[in-house]
Amino acid sequence: xxxxxxxxxxxxxxxxxxxxxxxxxxxxxEFISFLGPSGCGKxxxxxxxxxxxxxxSGSIRIDGRDVVNLRPNQxxxxxxxxxxxxxxNLTVAQNIGFxxxxxxxxxxxxxxxxxxxxxxxxxPELGGRFPFQLSGGQQQRVALARALAIxxxxxxxxxxxxxxxxxxxxxLRQEIRAIQKKLGITTIYVTHDQEEALSMSDRxxxxxxxxxxQVGDPFTxxxxxxxxxxxxFVGTLNALDxxxxxxxxxxxxxxxxPIRLNRPIDxxxxxxxxxxxxxxxxxxxxxxxxxxxxxxxxxxxxxxGSVLRVRVALDGQVVALDSFxxxxxRPPAVGDAVxxxxxxxxxxxxxx
Amino acid sequence: MKPSRIWAWLALAVGALYFxxxxxxxxxFSLRMRRGVYSFDAYRAVLSDPQFRATFSFxxxxxxxxxxxxxxxxxxxxxxxxxxxxxxxxxVEFITLLPLVVPPIVLVFGYIRLYNTSSWLxxxxxxxGTNLLxxxxxxxxxxxxxYRAVDTGLRTIDVAxxxxxxxxxxxxxxxxxxRIILPNxxxxxxxxxxxxxxxxxxxxxxAALLNRPAFGPYLQVLGAxxxxxxxxxxxxxxxxxxxxMGLIQLVxxxxxxxxxxx
Numbered sequence: 001x002x003x004x005x006x007x008x009x010x011x012x013x014x015x016x017x018x019x020x021x022x023x024x025x026x027x028x029x030e031f032i033s034f035l036g037p038s039g040c041g042k043x044x045x046x047x048x049x050x051x052x053x054x055x056x057s058g059s060i061r062i063d064g065r066d067v068v069n070l071r072p073n074q075x076x077x078x079x080x081x082x083x084x085x086x087x088x089n090l091t092v093a094q095n096i097g098f099x100x101x102x103x104x105x106x107x108x109x110x111x112x113x114x115x116x117x118x119x120x121x122x123x124p125e126l127g128g129r130f131p132f133q134l135s136g137g138q139q140q141r142v143a144l145a146r147a148l149a150i151x152x153x154x155x156x157x158x159x160x161x162x163x164x165x166x167x168x169x170x171x172l173r174q175e176i177r178a179i180q181k182k183l184g185i186t187t188i189y190v191t192h193d194q195e196e197a198l199s200m201s202d203r204x205x206x207x208x209x210x211x212x213x214q215v216g217d218p219f220t221x222x223x224x225x226x227x228x229x230x231x232x233f234v235g236t237l238n239a240l241d242x243x244x245x246x247x248x249x250x251x252x253x254x255x256x257x258p259i260r261l262n263r264p265i266d267x268x269x270x271x272x273x274x275x276x277x278x279x280x281x282x283x284x285x286x287x288x289x290x291x292x293x294x295x296x297x298x299x300x301x302x303x304x305g306s307v308l309r310v311r312v313a314l315d316g317q318v319v320a321l322d323s324f325x326x327x328x329x330r331p332p333a334v335g336d337a338v339x340x341x342x343x344x345x346x347x348x349x350x351x352x
Numbered sequence: 353m354k355p356s357r358i359w360a361w362l363a364l365a366v367g368a369l370y371f372x373x374x375x376x377x378x379x380x381f382s383l384r385m386r387r388g389v390y391s392f393d394a395y396r397a398v399l400s401d402p403q404f405r406a407t408f409s410f411x412x413x414x415x416x417x418x419x420x421x422x423x424x425x426x427x428x429x430x431x432x433x434x435x436x437x438x439x440x441x442x443x444v445e446f447i448t449l450l451p452l453v454v455p456p457i458v459l460v461f462g463y464i465r466l467y468n469t470s471s472w473l474x475x476x477x478x479x480x481g482t483n484l485l486x487x488x489x490x491x492x493x494x495x496x497x498x499y500r501a502v503d504t505g506l507r508t509i510d511v512a513x514x515x516x517x518x519x520x521x522x523x524x525x526x527x528x529x530x531r532i533i534l535p536n537x538x539x540x541x542x543x544x545x546x547x548x549x550x551x552x553x554x555x556x557x558x559a560a561l562l563n564r565p566a567f568g569p570y571l572q573v574l575g576a577x578x579x580x581x582x583x584x585x586x587x588x589x590x591x592x593x594x595x596x597m598g599l600i601q602l603v604x605x606x607x608x609x610x611x612x613x614x
Contacts, residue, residue, distance in 0.1 A: 052516055072519040083510055085517035089535040098531075099521035143517075150521060 001064060003028040003186055004049075004154060009058035011044055011210075018044050020210040022058070029184040031177065033197035036207035037233065043158055045207075046190045050156050051075050062153055075154075078147030078185075082159040084139040086131040092142050093118070093127035099150035117145035120179055137168040144176065148183065155180070155187040161196065173200055194234045198222060206230045228350050231276050238282075238319045240275040244268065250344075255315035257294055261344045276348040282321035284310060284332065287341040294319065298336045312340055375590070382583035394584035403570060404585075411559075411567035414483075415552035418490040419545045422498045423534075425491065427541065430502045431533055434511050448499040451492050456557040459489055464561070482562050489558045494548040501547070505540025506533075542600050550593055 002025035011019035019041040026032050034042035047053040049060055051072035060067050067075050086095050094101075096117050097110040118124045121141040131139055140160055147155060157176070161169045177200045180187050191197050197204050198218040206214045206221060206229070214226040225231035232239070242252040242259070247269060250261030254275065267273050286293065296312040296319070308331055311320045321340060325331075332338060385393040398404055433444050451459075463485050467475035475481035511533070518528045534541070559566035575582040 050516075050520060052519075072516070073522045073524060075520075076522070077520055079517065079520040081513050081517060083513050085510065085513040087514060087518070087532050087536070088509065089532070098518070098523075102518075102522045102527055146517075146521070156520075 001061075002026055003030075003063060004188075005059075005061040006045075006049070007059050007061075009045065009048065009060065010056045011041070011048060011053065012056045018210050019048070019055075022210075022212055024205060024212065024215065026186060026188070028186055031180055031187045031189065031200060031202045033189045033191055033201040033204045034207055035191060035194060035197040035204050035234070037192060040207040041210040042190045042205075042207045046156055046158055046188060049154070049188065050077055050079050076150065076152050078150060078152035078155045080140070080143050080147050080155070080157045080160045082162050084131070084136070084143050084163075086139055086143055086146070088131055090130075091127065092123070092129050092131070092134070095131070095142060096127075096146045096149050098146065103150070113149050117149050120148070120182075121145045121175075136164050137172055140164065140172065141175070144179070148179070148185070153186070155185045157187065157189045159190055159192070161191075161193075169196075176200070198234070206233065208233070225348070228274070228276075231348060231350075236279050236320070238275075238277045238279065240277065240317050240319065242273055242275050244271050244273055254294065255317050257314070259292055259294075259344065259347075261347060261349070262291075265349060274350045276350065277319065277342060277346065279309065279320045279322040281346040282319060282340050282342045284321065284323055284338055284340060286339050290341040290343050292344040292347070293339055293341045295337070295339055298332045298334050298338055300334055301331050303331075312338060378583045378586050382580060382587050385580040394580040395588070398581050398584045398588065401581075407565050407567045407570035410565055411553050411555075414487060414490060414566065415549045417487050418494055418552050419548050421487060421491050422494050422544070422548055423502075423541055426495070426498045427502050427534060427537070428529060430499060430506055431511065431529065434503070434506050435515060445499075448495050451495050456489070456493060456555075457561070459492060460558050460561045463489060476562070482564060486558055486562050486564050486566075489562075490548075490552050490555065493551055493555065493558070494544075497547040497551070498544040501540045501544030502537060505537030508540075509533075509536045539600075539604050542603055546596050546600055549596060553589070553592070 004024075004026040006022060006024045006026075009019055009022040010017075022041075022045055024032070034045060036042045044053055048055050051067070051070060051074075055068060058068075062075070062077075086092075087098065090098065093114045096114045100110045100113060114127065115124070118127055121144060123138060123141060123145075126134065126138065126142075131142070134142065140163075144157075144160070160176070161172055164172065173196055176189075189197070189200060198221070201218055203215060203217050204221045205212050208229045214221060214230045216224075216226075221230065221234055225234060231237055240254060242254040244265055244267045245251045245253055245258070247265045247267055250263045250265050252259050252261065252265070252273065252275075265273065283290070294312075294314060296314045299311040299313040299318060302309040302311075303325070306325055307322050308325050309320055309322055310332060311318050319340060382394050383390040383392070385391060385397070429444070433440055437444075464476060465471075467473050467481070467485060469477045475485050514532055514536075515528055518532050523531070553567055554571075555566070556568035556572060560569045560572070571582070571585060574585060
């Protein structure tokens with residue numbers, strides 16, 4: 001049995017069905033991300049685990065015990081909020097020690113744990129400060145320490161980095177992951193930022209409209225998306241329409257140009273199908289090792305720093321491709337006739 | 353100087369005179385008890401009057417009790433409304449405004465009718481019971497000010513998230529209220545407490561009709577029978593009020609976590 005077991009979880013707000021038949025088994029020490037657009041039910045699911053929302057039906061078991069009927073303060077769950085939620089009237093040390101003080105632990109134990117936690121978040125000198133004297137990143141680290149100080153069974157993070165600026169976001173997500181690995185604490189992380197989810201998680205739950213569309217490790221989620229939504233939400237995607245010419249050999253035409261996928265397609269000849277290609281799987285110019293190619297003219301070139309994003313117009317449709325920016329290589333000019341090559345194995349096929 | 357400036361200064365001067373003249377006059381008059389020279393005789397007379405001390409300390413005690421009762425009733429209510437019943441806020445706000453619409457005289461007559469000696473709860477039969485009624489009445493009178501002060505205080509903090517953070521750390525409702533919510537709205541509560549104090553110290557109708565030895569009725573009796581002492585009393589009351597204001601400023605400054613980040 002898994003450490004955290006969520007089965008057949010449902011949540012209605014009035015007649016709105018916000019979480020639909022949600023099932024998830026999380027092993028001890030796993031880092032799970034709930035990824036999805038706002039309003040997809042990821043935060044509601046997290047809040048049901050924390051006890052701030054009551055499920056309409058279904059069960060949540062932590063370490064074998066059903067917690068649905070327990071109040072939030074009985075669940076022994078650490079929570080970190082987007083808005084930090086540090087207690088403004090308490091110092092950093094008092095904030096971190098709050099949970100232990102409420103539990104009636106002896107003073108010496110509290111002091112010891114607070115010192116340990118301040119060390120873990122690399123802010124050993126700031127115990128006497130008040131929250132308003134800290135930067136956003138420091139406040140969120142204190143909030144993390146406060147949640148961990150009670151030695152919770154489960155750590156829940158609700159978009160903890162959304163209020164921070166980009167640089168701190170990247171460094172703090174590495175720090176959170178390092179602390180999580182060090183303590184081996186089972187963690188659920190809610191985010192709408194795919195980069196965060198991909199870089200931090202053991203497994204990702206991609207949610208849409210209350211449904212868990214796909215559960216899998218970052219590599220699978222990115223490279224083998226199970227649904228059109230997952231493919232579109234995670235990463236950038238070229239969505240193209242093609243016509244099937246021979247389903248048995250996987251022959252199709254894309255804006256009049258033939259492509260042979262070398263695998264059978266589940267559609268009749270003459271039917272229209274959807275293709276998806278990630279920009280980074282496409283390359284400019286002919287490549288001997290790839291088996292697919294398209295011809296077109298350069299529509300525009302975006303300079304994204306380390307990467308150049310080139311958009312190539314076919315006969316009506318446009319594909320975007322990413323190539324590394326190297327100073328030696330001249331970027332293509334708008335209007336150039338180019339060849340785009342790719343591996344047909346990277347082409348994702350969906351119907352309609 | 354531009355003409356518009358002159359008018360502005362003139363308006364300010366007229367306003368200042370409007371407020372200051374009666375005060376200056378009162379102070380001047382309160383010092384003239386002894387013929388021909390200024391003296392503090394009136395103040396001495398007032399302060400040495402055992403009636404003054406008795407009524408004033410009674411009113412101060414009632415004011416403090418009113419503040420305590422008011423905070424105990426209003427702070428959890430305002431907190432709960434903000435947290436769980438946001439749709440009820442307009443209704444609750446309307447209820448808290450009622451004391452400004454219903455005159456105190458109506459309130460106290462209602463009390464006397466409901467709790468007289470032949471009722472099922474004869475509170476007016478004993479001094480203690482009547483004090484209780486007076487306390488309840490004062491709390492009602494303070495309701496609009498106290499509720500608004502507390503509600504404004506709650507608006508400055510993220511009530512919902514702080515509550516959830518405390519809950520996830522194992523805290524129950526009483527702990528959350530006492531250790532998180534109240535300390536964070538202390539300044540707002542103090543400003544409400546100050547208003548409550550001022551209302552109770554000067555209140556006349558409830559105390560007079562319930563026949564309690566409060567400061568308001570004493571002021572009235574003194575004012576009807578003496579010449580200089582009421583002026584001295586008025587000045588003393590002003591001084592107390594200003595001291596209260598100063599205290600609130602001081603407390604606000606001393607609270608570390610409310611300092612503005614530099």
